[in-house]
Amino acid sequence: MKTPDEALLISNPRLLTAVYFSVLAVVATIIIDTLLYALGMAQLVPTFKAIVWAVVVAGCFGALFGKRIVYSTAPYGKHAFAWAFLMVIVALPVYNIGLVYLLKEHHAHLFTDTTFLNLLYLYLFVLLYSFILAGVWLAIVAGFAAVYLRSHIVYYILHSLSIRRKSPTETVIHNKTAQFGQTSISSNKTDQPH
Numbered sequence: 001m002k003t004p005d006e007a008l009l010i011s012n013p014r015l016l017t018a019v020y021f022s023v024l025a026v027v028a029t030i031i032i033d034t035l036l037y038a039l040g041m042a043q044l045v046p047t048f049k050a051i052v053w054a055v056v057v058a059g060c061f062g063a064l065f066g067k068r069i070v071y072s073t074a075p076y077g078k079h080a081f082a083w084a085f086l087m088v089i090v091a092l093p094v095y096n097i098g099l100v101y102l103l104k105e106h107h108a109h110l111f112t113d114t115t116f117l118n119l120l121y122l123y124l125f126v127l128l129y130s131f132i133l134a135g136v137w138l139a140i141v142a143g144f145a146a147v148y149l150r151s152h153i154v155y156y157i158l159h160s161l162s163i164r165r166k167s168p169t170e171t172v173i174h175n176k177t178a179q180f181g182q183t184s185i186s187s188n189k190t191d192q193p194h
Helices: 013-038 047-070 076-106 116-161
Strands: none
Touching: 013 047, 013 116, 047 076, 047 116, 076 116
C-alpha cells in the first residue's frame, strides 16, 4: 500500500513559497548589485528600491506558483524544478517593467524627450540583456531552491509542528557549580536551589 505524501497536507503552500522566494530575492538582488558594483558599473537604481521591487515580484509569483511547487507529485524534483524555472522566466519581464520605471524615476534627465516607442525599445533591450546575463542563471538557481524547498523545508516544517514540546516545569536543571561564597560543590541535593 502506498503511503500518502505528507507534503501534500501542508496548509498554506502559497504563503510558504512567497516568503521563501522573497527572502531569496533579497539575497540575489544584493549579490547581483555587489557584482555589478565590483565590475565598475555605477549604481543605476537605489539598492533599497531594487530590493523592495524584487521582494514584491518574488512574493507575488511565489504565491502564484507556490501550490504547484509544493504540491508537485513524485518525482517531485523534476516538477518543482520546472515550475520554479517557469516562474522566474514569467516573472522577469514584470520585474524589468519596474526596473525601467525606477530608471526613469531616478534618471529623469535621460528621459526628457523620449517617446513611448523609445521606452518600448529600452524595455526590450533591458529584457534581452537581463535574460542573457541573469535570467537563465536565476531560473536555474530558483529551480534548485524549489527542489530544496519541496524535499527538505516542507518536511522540516511539518515535523516541527508535530513534535511534543515539554513544559519548562517537567525537567529541573540543577546548578552544578559552586554557589556564592562556597569553595566546593556540595553533593547534597538539599543545598541546591529549587
